[in-house]
Amino acid sequence: MALTREEVGRVAVLARLALTHDETDRLTHHLNDLLGQFAHLQELDTEDVPPTSHAVPVQATLREDVARPSLPREAVLANGPQVDPEAGGFIVPQVIGE
Amino acid sequence: MPEYETRVGMECHAELLTESKMFCGCRNEFGGEPNSRTCPVCLGLPGSLPVMNKKAVEHVVRTALALNCTISLHSIFHRKNYFYPDLPKGYQISQYGNTPIGTNGWLEIERADGTTKRIRITRVHLEEDTGKLIHSDGAGYSVVDYNRSGVPLMEIVTDFPPDIESAEEARLYAETLRSVLLYLQVSDGKMEQGSLRAEPNPSVRPVGSDTFGVKTELKNLNSFRSVQRGIEYEAKRQIEVIEGGGRVVQETRGWDDDKGVSFSQRSKEVEQEYRYFPEPDLIPLDFDVKWLDSLRESLPELPNEKKRRLAEQYGLPASDAAQLVLERETADFFEAAAKGAKDPKAIANWMLGDLARLANAESVPVHATQVTPGALAGMVGLIESGAITGKIAKSVLEEMVATGKTAAQVVEEKGLTVSGADEVAGIVANVVAANPDVVAKIKAGNDKSIGFLVGQVMKESKGRAKPDDVNRLLKDEIAKQ
Ligand SMILES: [Zn+2]
Numbered sequence: 001m002a003l004t005r006e007e008v009g010r011v012a013v014l015a016r017l018a019l020t021h022d023e024t025d026r027l028t029h030h031l032n033d034l035l036g037q038f039a040h041l042q043e044l045d046t047e048d049v050p051p052t053s054h055a056v057p058v059q060a061t062l063r064e065d066v067a068r069p070s071l072p073r074e075a076v077l078a079n080g081p082q083v084d085p086e087a088g089g090f091i092v093p094q095v096i097g098e
Numbered sequence: 099m100p101e102y103e104t105r106v107g108m109e110c111h112a113e114l115l116t117e118s119k120m121f122c123g124c125r126n127e128f129g130g131e132p133n134s135r136t137c138p139v140c141l142g143l144p145g146s147l148p149v150m151n152k153k154a155v156e157h158v159v160r161t162a163l164a165l166n167c168t169i170s171l172h173s174i175f176h177r178k179n180y181f182y183p184d185l186p187k188g189y190q191i192s193q194y195g196n197t198p199i200g201t202n203g204w205l206e207i208e209r210a211d212g213t214t215k216r217i218r219i220t221r222v223h224l225e226e227d228t229g230k231l232i233h234s235d236g237a238g239y240s241v242v243d244y245n246r247s248g249v250p251l252m253e254i255v256t257d258f259p260p261d262i263e264s265a266e267e268a269r270l271y272a273e274t275l276r277s278v279l280l281y282l283q284v285s286d287g288k289m290e291q292g293s294l295r296a297e298p299n300p301s302v303r304p305v306g307s308d309t310f311g312v313k314t315e316l317k318n319l320n321s322f323r324s325v326q327r328g329i330e331y332e333a334k335r336q337i338e339v340i341e342g343g344g345r346v347v348q349e350t351r352g353w354d355d356d357k358g359v360s361f362s363q364r365s366k367e368v369e370q371e372y373r374y375f376p377e378p379d380l381i382p383l384d385f386d387v388k389w390l391d392s393l394r395e396s397l398p399e400l401p402n403e404k405k406r407r408l409a410e411q412y413g414l415p416a417s418d419a420a421q422l423v424l425e426r427e428t429a430d431f432f433e434a435a436a437k438g439a440k441d442p443k444a445i446a447n448w449m450l451g452d453l454a455r456l457a458n459a460e461s462v463p464v465h466a467t468q469v470t471p472g473a474l475a476g477m478v479g480l481i482e483s484g485a486i487t488g489k490i491a492k493s494v495l496e497e498m499v500a501t502g503k504t505a506a507q508v509v510e511e512k513g514l515t516v517s518g519a520d521e522v523a524g525i526v527a528n529v530v531a532a533n534p535d536v537v538a539k540i541k542a543g544n545d546k547s548i549g550f551l552v553g554q555v556m557k558e559s560k561g562r563a564k565p566d567d568v569n570r571l572l573k574d575e576i577a578k579q
Contacts, residue, residue, distance in 0.1 A: 014371055016181060053174050053376035060381040065116050065153035068123030070135045077133060087232060088132040089241035092183035095231050
């Protein structure tokens, strides 16, 4: 099961990556090599192995529901490439709806 | 034109009532200055790691138990990847696939005619809310506020094929679900603030068809009324599209409550690719059966159980009981007032009638006026003992709501006690004397005319005469003529 250039192009769009023609070629090749490695792993018999999302068997540590101070607003907004100081928020391209 | 039937799936989101956010210690609140409650975790800054809020997990488990779900003993979280400015990390932490906290539950709704129906629920899961976009007119850009980013959010989804078969059933489902969340104290249930959001997806099909129609998803429904209206409108629109030879497009549609129309927001024809995968920054939740049992035991009496009990214990009609249990405080108010009352039904009538109307005028719930349960019981007691008439009681209650005084105080101060029979007899004599022509008609056999004289007497006594007294004394007085 090999990836096509078109599929790689679609993944790039989803990841918001602008790839050149050459980069797409190169990455298609790389990704197919990677998939080859996985195909090798697929040969193992995992019939009796339950799906594993995490490799280490530890219990989740939960946090008590206690509020702590947040960051000062000025410090937060200082990180923004573009902010509207009056509205107190980050500027993003206009979004309609929602 | 064939007859069509509607099917509605429901997706509901509830922001959970916690002190802090889902994965960080920022305060979980509504409103406030934009971006005043953020930190590296809920801003998605590199290097920050989420730590789960125990209370939020507990809230979802309790809700899932109350909705008769099976609890997954091992539950994992996923990343839902998409780019949108209100999502700073570029993914939302959510639960995907077959290990959400709760699966396969149900909620019973009761229709207006008293019949009940189980609405199956496929999943109850925990995720995080996104930030909020503020659209400023004419600025040419939008502004993001991340105060809501990372607020714990619970999603409750009904099963497929949908059990909900009308807009009314969808509204009842949303109302009943809200009641359950309020009883559990896991959500404030405020639809107008968006802390409870109902997103129905209605579809229509000709009766008898064995496939379901294409569904659309409705958003921006800010009240139960708009849930019902939105679905009614959407079903009608879909039928018109099909009858007009077109096809319904799978899309998200916004609801404009002022205009009473839905409008296309976003086409979902191309399935979004969220590329879900297990969240590597969070360890799976493993629930202890003993802990689950203790949570199950600590569940309060839920609205449906309370409804049945109130109807039985106090002899109330099912419809009254259903209204009383919508909010826990209202049911508590009723029980406090009805305790030891001769006629609990009368208490319910006053609560759901005049008191509800007066409370509504003050924009507060029926349990939150200045009238205490004891004061309402006292007022009903005065009617039962014959000290005041039901008519007088209406104005007494108005005064009680306005001033917080007891019925006895109001009656005392305004001199509203029922007129004695002697006083009524005097008024009757005057009225009879003043209307000889009416009396003549009655004597000639026109019984209906007596109503006019009764009215005159009630007017003269300012409503304080007991109708029984008036009728008896009038008949006596006319017989004497
Ligand atoms: Zn935070």
